[in-house]
Amino acid sequence: MIDRETFERYCHQLLLVDSISDYCPNGLQVEGREQIEKLLVGVTASEALLEEAEAWGACAVLVHHGYFWKGEPSPLVGMKGRRVRRLMKNDINLFAYHLPLDVHVELGNNACLARDFGLQNLRQVKAGGTEGLLWVGDLPLRQSASQFAAAVGIILQREPLLLGDAERTVRTVALCSGGAQDFIDQARELGADVFISGEVSERTTHTAIETGITYLAAGHHATERGGVQALAKHLAHRFSLSYRFIDIFNPV
Ligand SMILES: [Zn+2]
Known part of the structure; x- marks a missing residue:
């Protein structure tokens, strides 16, 4: 078990987030509960992945493709609204690491x-x-x-x-x-x-x-399954977390 702030600070340093300019925020994108014990891991924070997180009772979701990409519309409506609502309703943190994890x-x-x-x-x-x-x-x-x-x-x-x-x-x-x-x-x-x-x-x-x-x-999708799994394995070992990687099929 680890508190959210320590978890984020550790990932931030490990992945050298400050040294990389990206077109999405890297780190905590949606704030949930304070303590993290069960980590659900996937390539993209899609609705299907969030359903798995909810069903498993995950404290946090860790992905390569999160939200809030540069240039996309800001309002939390439609697909984006439903995703964020599901996270917040279930008190699940969303952590996303894009270029730092490439x-x-x-x-x-x-x-x-x-x-x-x-x-x-x-x-x-x-x-x-x-x-x-x-x-x-x-x-x-x-x-x-x-x-x-x-x-x-x-x-x-x-x-x-x-x-x-x-x-x-x-x-x-x-x-x-x-x-x-x-x-x-x-x-x-x-x-x-x-x-x-x-x-x-x-x-x-x-x-x-x-x-x-x-x-x-x-x-x-196929070329970006490795990074989040390697990161999750490292974090699980470091902080005694349990994690599950869910491979949501994507032929692209
Ligand atoms: Zn990608």
């Missing part, structure tokens, strides 16, 4: 992917204005892009979409979880044979074919 060297989404794919000689590069957001590393063995794509599909339990040359030999991998498809040019300039992100745009196909880098759209 870039973190150990607990971040990209760190988890790099570990899962067995990448070596890792380096983190500044991308989109954020230090360390793009990761580059080498596979232990040269393989064809299609072989690597198959391995990624098994690891993430979701078949990726492969764009570009499937038969080329790949060794150097760049990756950035989520909707980072437009870092594809930077990935190629960094010497990557293959670039992995979650989402894909129409233009990504042409870039992959015409510039000769292979692209894997491995799923926004």
Whole structure:
């Protein structure tokens, strides 16, 4: 059990929140009860996740995608109103960590992917204005892009979409979880044979074919399941909390 303020202060320091400029608030987004014992964890604070939190009697919900994104309408009405009302009615805290949980060297989404794919000689590069957001590393063995794509599909339990040359030999991998498809040019300039992100745009196909880098759209949701789980595991151990990760299906 831990009090809410200590919990937030610890996460804030651990994830170096002050050093990252983001387009949503990172940390406590909706305030609930003072003591935290049961932590429900998910990728996105959707209504379905909150229903699980309510049913389990969670004290706090911890997610990668919270609320209050820059540019979205402020009023707490409709879908957004229902979500916040459910949290407040049940006295559940909502903690969200976005970019800090992408870039973190150990607990971040990209760190988890790099570990899962067995990448070596890792380096983190500044991308989109954020230090360390793009990761580059080498596979232990040269393989064809299609072989690597198959391995990624098994690891993430979701078949990726492969764009570009499937038969080329790949060794150097760049990756950035989520909707980072437009870092594809930077990935190629960094010497990557293959670039992995979650989402894909129409233009990504042409870039992959015409510039000769292979692209894997491995799923926004699928590539961002690791960070919150790694963070929750760390926090549960540190503060003797119980936690549950709920994987709400999202094919995107
Ligand atoms: Zn995301």
